[in-house]
Amino acid sequence: MPGSYFVTVCTHGRECTLGEIVDGKCVLSDVGEMVELVWRAVPDHYSGVLADSFVVMPNHVHGIIVLTDTVVGATPCGRPDERRNQLDPGQARGPAPTIGNPRLSLSDVVHRIKSLTTTRYRERVHNGEWSSFRGRFWQRGFHDHIIRNEHELHAYREYIKNNPMKWDMDYENPVNTGDGATI
Numbered sequence: 001m002p003g004s005y006f007v008t009v010c011t012h013g014r015e016c017t018l019g020e021i022v023d024g025k026c027v028l029s030d031v032g033e034m035v036e037l038v039w040r041a042v043p044d045h046y047s048g049v050l051a052d053s054f055v056v057m058p059n060h061v062h063g064i065i066v067l068t069d070t071v072v073g074a075t076p077c078g079r080p081d082e083r084r085n086q087l088d089p090g091q092a093r094g095p096a097p098t099i100g101n102p103r104l105s106l107s108d109v110v111h112r113i114k115s116l117t118t119t120r121y122r123e124r125v126h127n128g129e130w131s132s133f134r135g136r137f138w139q140r141g142f143h144d145h146i147i148r149n150e151h152e153l154h155a156y157r158e159y160i161k162n163n164p165m166k167w168d169m170d171y172e173n174p175v176n177t178g179d180g181a182t183i
Contacts, residue, residue: 003067004052004147005106006156008060010139014174016058017133028054031121031130032056038117039063042109053157055164058183060172061161066148074157085114106144106149 010018012174018032028036036056042065043050054063079101104112147153167173 004153005065005067006062006145006147007065007110008062008108008143008172009105010060010142010172012133012136012139013027014139014172015058015133018056018061019058021058021164021167024167026055026057026164026167028056030124034120035117036146037059038113038120042113045111046059046104046109049104055160057163057167057170059174060062064153064156065106067104067106067109093135110142110144119165159168 014101017029018035019026019028019158022026022027026032039054039056039061048068050066052064052066054061072153101161114137119139121133125132147155149155
């Protein structure tokens, strides 16, 4: 599985702003739904980037990102004249275009997901729809693992699928001391 990565991104301070686990399923908050929409839309904005299995948990996201050999760059949404009439000048509304080197790294992709979700969160705070977060929305950095073969790909897909059912043992669960289950 060349170019496939298992990624974990945590909210700042592991605050459970993305949802809650109910009966082994993550019931997403409005914030969690926004994060899920951004994650799903990544391939629509960047050719050469695929979003495989993923799950939004109360305070983190697990997902598989695949970087293909295709050249990567931003693709505009809607007709240019349509967008010009709808958007305020200077307001970021989508992923930043790729300038210079047209190939995105895994760090570029994760950074863009974190940046766009933070921007959208701040817009909702500014509009009075959501309460403000302290400091930053996401923790710095992210955890990743290169997926080397079909066996690992299958194992990570299963882990993602079953993660909500194992929340009580999850290392990212703030009630655990770090002795919880990990891969």
